[in-house]
Amino acid sequence: MLNAVLIHYPCLNRLGEKTATAAYPLDVQDMARSCATFGVSHLFVVHPEPRQREFLKRVVDFWGTKEAFEWNWNRHQAMSLVHIVPSLEDLLAGTPNALVVTTSASIRMEKVCTFSDLNEQVREEKRDVFLLFGTGHGLHDDAIRLSCVQLEPVTGQSDYNHLSVRSATAVILSRICQPQFSK
16 A cells, blocks of 8 residues: 655755754645545655644645535545654554655665656555655655665756655656556
8 A cells, every 4th residue: 555655854954954844735735636646545744743733634624524525525535635643653653564665856775766666566565655755855864764765766857856845746656656567
C-alpha cells in the first residue's frame, strides 16, 4: 500500500538548519488531490506543533462535512485521505516493516531507486510503503536516516531544481504510477 507523507519537521531552512515549517493548507489539498488521482492510500501530514495540527485538522474536518461534499465532492473525496500526526517516528512506529522512501531534489543517500523500480516494489510489496516529501528546503538528515532508500530526483530541462512540494508530489506520483511501468 503506497502512502504519501508531507513532513513539516524535521526539515531544512534556507541556511541548512533544522526547522519546523508552517503548515500550508493548499499544499495539503493539492497533495490530497494528487494522491486520490494516483490511487495513494493515505496522505499523512506530520507537524510537531499542536496549534498547527489543530489548524490543519479544522481544514480537513471542513472537507468532511455534508456542505463541503455538496459544494465540491471531488475535494471532499481527496481530503478523506488526509491524516495528521505529530511526528514521523509516531507514524512509523505502527508499521515496523514499512518501506520508507525519501524524496529530494539532490542525491542524499547511497541507496537510490528509479521511478520504475519503486512502481515495481509498490506492486509487489506486502508491506506499507511511505513516500516522504519535505517542506522548506527539504528533509533534515534526521528524517532521511529513517528511510530505507531514496527515490531518484525529479529532473527537467535546466539546472533549476526547486519545485514546490505539491508540484513535486504530482510529478513523482505520475512517474511512479504510470501504466507503462506496470506489468
